[in-house]
Amino acid sequence: MARLLAAHALLADGWAERVAIDIAADGNITEVTVGATDEEAEYLPGHLVPGMIDLHSHAFQRAMAGLAQDRPPGRADFWSWRQRMYGLATTLGPEDLWAIAAALYIDLLKGGYTTVVEFHYLHGSPEGGSYEDPAVMSLALHEAAQEAGIALTLAPVWYARAGIDEEEPSPAQRRFIRPLDGYGEILARVERLFRDDRDRRIAAAVHSLRAVPPERLADFLAEVDRRDPQAPLHIHVAEQPREVEACLAAYGARPVELLADRVDLGPRWCLVHATHVEERERARIATSGAVAGLCPTTEADLGDGLFPFAEYWHQRGIWGVGSDANLFTAAAEELRLLEYGQRLQRGRRLIATRTEEPHCGAALYRAALAGGARAAGRPVGRIAPGFRADLVHLDGDHPLLAGRAGDAVLDTLVFAGGAGGFVRDVMVGGLWRVRGGFHADEERAREGLAAVVRRLQT
Numbered sequence: 316m317a318r319l320l321a322a323h324a325l326l327a328d329g330w331a332e333r334v335a336i337d338i339a340a341d342g343n344i345t346e347v348t349v350g351a352t353d354e355e356a357e358y359l360p361g362h363l364v365p366g367m368i369d370l371h372s373h374a375f376q377r378a379m380a381g382l383a384q385d386r387p388p389g390r391a392d393f394w395s396w397r398q399r400m401y402g403l404a405t406t407l408g409p410e411d412l413w414a415i416a417a418a419l420y421i422d423l424l425k426g427g428y429t430t431v432v433e434f435h436y437l438h439g440s441p442e443g444g445s446y447e448d449p450a451v452m453s454l455a456l457h458e459a460a461q462e463a464g465i466a467l468t469l470a471p472v473w474y475a476r477a478g479i480d481e482e483e484p485s486p487a488q489r490r491f492i493r494p495l496d497g498y499g500e501i502l503a504r505v506e507r508l509f510r511d512d513r514d515r516r517i518a519a520a521v522h523s524l525r526a527v528p529p530e531r532l533a534d535f536l537a538e539v540d541r542r543d544p545q546a547p548l549h550i551h552v553a554e555q556p557r558e559v560e561a562c563l564a565a566y567g568a569r570p571v572e573l574l575a576d577r578v579d580l581g582p583r584w585c586l587v588h589a590t591h592v593e594e595r596e597r598a599r600i601a602t603s604g605a606v607a608g609l610c611p612t613t614e615a616d617l618g619d620g621l622f623p624f625a626e627y628w629h630q631r632g633i634w635g636v637g638s639d640a641n642l643f644t645a646a647a648e649e650l651r652l653l654e655y656g657q658r659l660q661r662g663r664r665l666i667a668t669r670t671e672e673p674h675c676g677a678a679l680y681r682a683a684l685a686g687g688a689r690a691a692g693r694p695v696g697r698i699a700p701g702f703r704a705d706l707v708h709l710d711g712d713h714p715l716l717a718g719r720a721g722d723a724v725l726d727t728l729v730f731a732g733g734a735g736g737f738v739r740d741v742m743v744g745g746l747w748r749v750r751g752g753f754h755a756d757e758e759r760a761r762e763g764l765a766a767v768v769r770r771l772q773t
């Protein structure tokens with residue numbers, strides 16, 4: 316049992332002063348008291364907010380952050396980037412993945428994320444065969460999360476075929492592709508491992524309708540529901556115009572329509588990169604309660620396009636953000652670019668606001684907490700009894716925050732915070748993982764990542 320006393324805390328119904336937070340040994344918040352005077356509690360002088368949820372990450376891609384910015388032969392687009400990414404994907408073993416992910420997860424914590432959702436498809440060996448333990452790459456992510464102390468929702472990805480029109484998998488895809496029973500084995504192994512761990516959650520994913528034929532979705536769902544009928548379900552849905560065209564040509568429907576016709580689209584689903592949607596598809600996502608998984612920095616880097624966020628916001632659709640290819644590791648960067656994309660396109664400011672939510676950064680932050688928690692399938696995103704003690708303590712000594720109060724603090728965090736800019740301390744499941752801007756294992760983790768990056772150059 317621990318007790319914190321926050322000078323200012325963001326609660327579900329707004330900011331409050333002198334907030335005592337009781338945390339049980341299992342890492343859950345048991346009681347929240349406003350206006351407390353407890354002298355025994357650990358005092359936090361800055362602003363305390365729920366940690367952000369990173370709803371979409373491919374940890375391994377961190378090793379190529381900053382690369383693939385040089386001209387390929389031919390057109391430079393998502394597909395040429397994918398070739399570079401495949402090159403990386405064929406070189407990494409479990410130890411490499413562990414080292415990359417451990418360093419990344421520490422950076423994510425320092426960037427204000429307390430949960431990461433891994434959309435994980437590097438299942439087989441680099442040559443494409445099976446490891447003796449088919450879940451060894453999944454376990455590497457779990458162990459990296461343990462090292463960093465970040466909470467993890469792991470979504471093993473089912474990847475059934477090379478693409479809609481492609482017969483032969485590329486060498487990299489061979490390690491992604493598993494038969495459904497092989498995929499089920501990975502799910503089962505991870506589900507057993509996570510069962511009693513409150514900082515872990517099993518989810519499941521289909522890579523895309525490119526990689527999983529729509530007629531196999533029912534089999535996939537049966538395989539998942541057999542193990543956990545509540546597991547969150549993730550998919551890359553409409554990232555590129557070319558995949559929308561291929562989907563239309565093969566099935567006579569756009570991907571979001573096709574998915575919504577085939578499954579019970581609802582709060583269990585997270586539709587990542589719902590970038591290329593028509594009005595009726597956007598409305599279908601918004602009314603279903605599914606989460607739109609938006610990854611603004613990666614979508615910008617890949618030239619994916621802009622999700623119609625202003626309309627979706629107006630429809631009160633649920634959404635959250637993901638660091639995806641992990642070029643950036645601060646939650647504020649994703650929220651800011653999401654809003655800025657709309658401002659640049661529309662020639663006006665403050666898109667993500669409403670009469671009752673006039674502060675843009677605060678409105679973005681609150682909405683992304685709610686959507687992220689849904690996509691992660693965990694009791695997070697709120698400072699309230701029954702929720703995890705996943706908390707971010709902002710630096711009260713920072714000159715920009717010193718005199719500010721209430722939602723202006725979140726506006727400052729989102730629009731003026733860089734990588735770790737205002738993040739001082741980070742707690743996950745009742746344990747401090749970042750203190751004073753530092754993580755105890757960061758030096759070791761950075762050396763591990765550097766060794767992998769160096770090896771990849773040679």
Ligand SMILES: [Zn+2]
Nearest residue numbers: 373434551639
């Ligand atoms: Zn992705």
